[in-house]
Amino acid sequence: MEFHDPPISASQSAGIIGKLFCKFILKYLFLIGYICRNFTESSALLTRTHINYGVKGDVAVIRINSPNSKVNTLNKELHSEFIEVMNEIWASDQIRSAVLISSKPGCFIAGADINMLAACKTPQEVTQISQEAQRTFEKLEKSTKPVVAAISGSCLGGGLELAVSCQYRIATKDRKTVLGTPEVLLGILPGAGGTQRLPKMVGVPAAFDMMLTGRNIRADRAKKMGLVDQLVEPLGPGLKPPEERTIEYLEEVAITFAKGLADKKISPKRDKGLVEKLTAYAMTIPFVRQQVYKKVEEKVRKQTKGLYPAPLKIIDVVKTGIEQGSDAGYLSESQKFGELAMTKESKALMGLYHGQVLCKKNKFGAPQKDVKHLAILGAGLMGAGIAQVSVDKGLKTLLKDATLTGLGRGQQQVFKGLNDKVKKKALTSFERDSIFSNLTGQLDYQGFEKADMVIEAVFEDLSLKHRVLKEVEAVIPDHCVFASNTSALPISEIAAVSKRPEKVIGMHYFSPVDKMQLLEIITTEKTSKDTSASAVAVGLKQGKVIIVVKDGPGFYTTRCLAPMMSEVIRILQEGVDPKKLDSLTTSFGFPVGAATLVDEVGVDVAKHVAEDLGKAFGERFGGGNPELLTQMVSKGFLGRKSGKGFYIYQEGVKNKNLNSDMDSILASLKIPPKSEVSSDEDIQFRLVTSFVNEAVMCLQEGILATPAEGDIGAVFGLGFPPCLGGPFCFVDLYGAQKLVDRLKKYEAAYGKQFTPCQLLADHANSPNKKFYQ
């Protein structure tokens, strides 16, 4: 899927954009270049807190270093100090060129200040911020004294827009140095001239790809694209710490280029490759351009289902700039930027961003003992997946299975996962081998005496889990944490046979573990704080976004999904075609259709969960007849894994067909639809309200600690539409009253499953009550 050569045709590039959009909106949300920071009043009173400069010969070296922060953020103070500094440089006779560099290792400028936008009340205010930045960057672009941006670390959003306004860019070639325009992932657009400069710099197709996917571009790729002009290799230890010396070296190299540019010994123009020249030539033909816009727009519409306004506006703004000139382009950029910042979608996505920052912290503090040796029981899909994300981060991991065949399959899964990264050039084959050596596969408990944590991922069967817990407790040291990866079995029931229940915790991973970012950690009444701290620390190390919930049937995620799944069954029983159901759910913003989701999860798993939770929650989780799942299982229609479920799955066949053998099962369980709640919209809302109502009830019952965790869990674990920001954000934005009204309508038709929970009713009764203030 990587995109190594310059784009050749518009359709090719559009295809890539389309496929990437949904994937990246989830994957990179946490890397977003928007940082929220509140600067204290006192620092604002001091002059030049963010930027300083010194002069070396005739080169001014401008250093960005925002105080009390690991990152530099483009905010009002930094902006105004930058203008001051540039004015001095332009006025000085001694200075002939400049280097712009950050003093912070790992960060050039990570983006604009998200709170600066959030504080705006009207689109006009946001537009004004955009126009101020546009003016500064335009002056910079037209500077007669060349300015070289020396980039080390993240150069994202507004940071990149600043860099591309400079005359020359030099970047450190390391993994931390990434360039990108992630604005689209927050539902906005690059509002400081990026939409106008990037198409000129990297070509229209590549600029669309950057701005519509928001993905991060590594330095070497940026060089190939023409986004940076030179690369500097990171240095190892010398007479100073490597990071410090690397920045110093970057500065030295940048100074020689700044001098060269001022002396006209170096040309800021880049030699373009043949393909690039041809692309550029093709884009001079109006007809070709129109085709490109059309193709990109079609793809975006198809992928976003019209649920995300930002990508379409980006296309529009780029188009305006190219077709009507820069002035019109800049104006359109600032206006659309203002409009987008006020949309519900943008607020939802920004809320998710905040939530994610929250869920990347360990609220229990540092554990007493770092987990260095991890043991995993069960080398199935989950166990091997957990192993992969652990060895990847340097954890020594024992993977134990009961059979050599099962173990071999699991080891191969880990190897393949790592090897896929080699194919994408994210790892070298040597790094893969070295990471893989952190994994030890075995059939016995050898080495468990050194384990700091054991995660069991054996089959979902309570008596089996009890057996392994007892076996493990016989061999592990006292401090070792026992974590259970289960999607529905209550942790306290698993812990019931433990000699040390304070060391037992739930760690619910999502499949595929290496792709799904969420980890749901479940604590029981007896789980100790240190055990929780350990589990969160391991999860964070594995790169997970973590929600911590209380124990209970289905915890949070599985519990929210269950009533919706029950409703899925009812809707199918009522005669809605699985394809139609899928399209209704995806057009609401779910990344995967509801019927397909059952196939992906596994019909047997769904049945298991439905039975367990049905027992626990009774009528409230009724609705569809679980007999449907029972019959499917008995016929071997287990979903994707068995090749048949609602659909037929064949290796290498992309468009899946409906499983016609399902017709008789569905016919035998058919119930008449109720016309008053069976419009397309009603079907969508029956699914969503059942989900949202259950989520709010989880908060009400204290299963969830915060609405933010509920939103993150729903979006990252269950694919709740990101454009709605998660169930709680959705209640706030859509209105609790309107939701309660809908629930009541469905309650009238079907009964208890749709009775609004108390907390939701409270929110409906007092309109000022919001989950997010």
Place this chain on the structure above:
Amino acid sequence: WHHSVQTKTKKTLAKPNIRNIVVVDGVRTPFLLSGTSYKDLMPHDVARAALTGLLHRTSVPKEVVDYIIFGTVIQEVKTSNVAREAALGAGFSDKTPAHTVTMACISANQAMTTGVGLIASGQCDVVVAGGVELMSDIPIRHSRKMRKLMLDLNKAKSVGQRLSVISKFRLNFLAPELPAVAEFSTSETMGHSADRLAAAFAVSRLEQDEYALRSHSLAKKAQDEGLLSDVVPFKVPGKDTVTKDNGIRPSSLEQMAKLKPAFIRPYGTVTAANSSFLTDGASAMLIMAEEKALAMGYKPKAYLRDFMYVSQDPKDQLLLGPTYATPKVLEKAGLTMNDIDAFEFHEAFSGQILANFKAMDSDWFAQNYMGRKTKIGLPPLEKFNNWGGSLSLGHPFGATGCRLVMAAANRLRKEGGQYGLVAACAAGGQGHAMIVEAYPK
């Protein structure tokens, strides 16, 4: 000489109950730029020239040699045990076993210390150690796909099977595979790593050019004064007799400044002029237990004393072996830097030597990367590589180690010192150091 002995920390490095091991003598073929006079030879031909040269120089009876060990880096597949092929061709007894070792640029060092081990443990009394490299001809392979196809073709029995194998052929199978000049673990070439290392220690281009010029000037002087006595003439079949190293070319700083960077373009500092060049050549050395040498009537040149191998991060500290190995070997021997009269360090790149100097002279580096309280200290430049080094004399990867030891031994004799320190870096992030003690006159 007598004066200097009195100031030493230790009078000798002889240890009770351990055999003294001596270098009777050592020789080398002239080191040539690859692609010159040796270009039509095979590696064992060059190695054979060093062996016959050694036989001639020492007049050692072939049958007393217990064992032969050679180092080499890029192996010719036909003579993978080049030590054995060269020894047979040089007329050594077919009863003398021989093996080949490889440890990148310290392969010959490994050959020597393997020999030291064999003698010290009483397995052998007389060992020939050496090394060879022929960069004029390197094994360029067919691609893996092509190799697989050829092997499959070999197994195919019927015409039908053969045709089916041949039908799998694609033009891109013909793309050749060159032996890697890059570090396997990091895919980085050594020159690139040297440039980064120089930058990490803030070694300037000018400093590097100046050091390279020093190396070439000293080598030229040593050559002109006939000090490079380890060189033996080599009559190359079909060509004139080669008598001298041909890579020594003292230039001027102005000329050197004109060169463009060779690895990190356009702003790096390592150039062709301040790097060692691809070299063909071989070396060989006769090592014996002291009592054996004396019994045979030899007057040995030096003792081989304590030695040390080190290894570190192959990415960022690829070429810092000498910095790590030097203090360790000195401590092991119970000596200090002041005790050393002749330093012979392998010069892979000017930048590498100067980076090692800066590392050795840095408390910060010693404390943060070597776990030492204080810096090691700089080797005095007037005692350092006085007869040139790998930059100027050349660097046949597998052969350099013996050249370093002979240079140290010969310098101690000529300059009148007692202790020499040999050190070298090697691919893989490894390094070696050894103390050479002059044999009393």
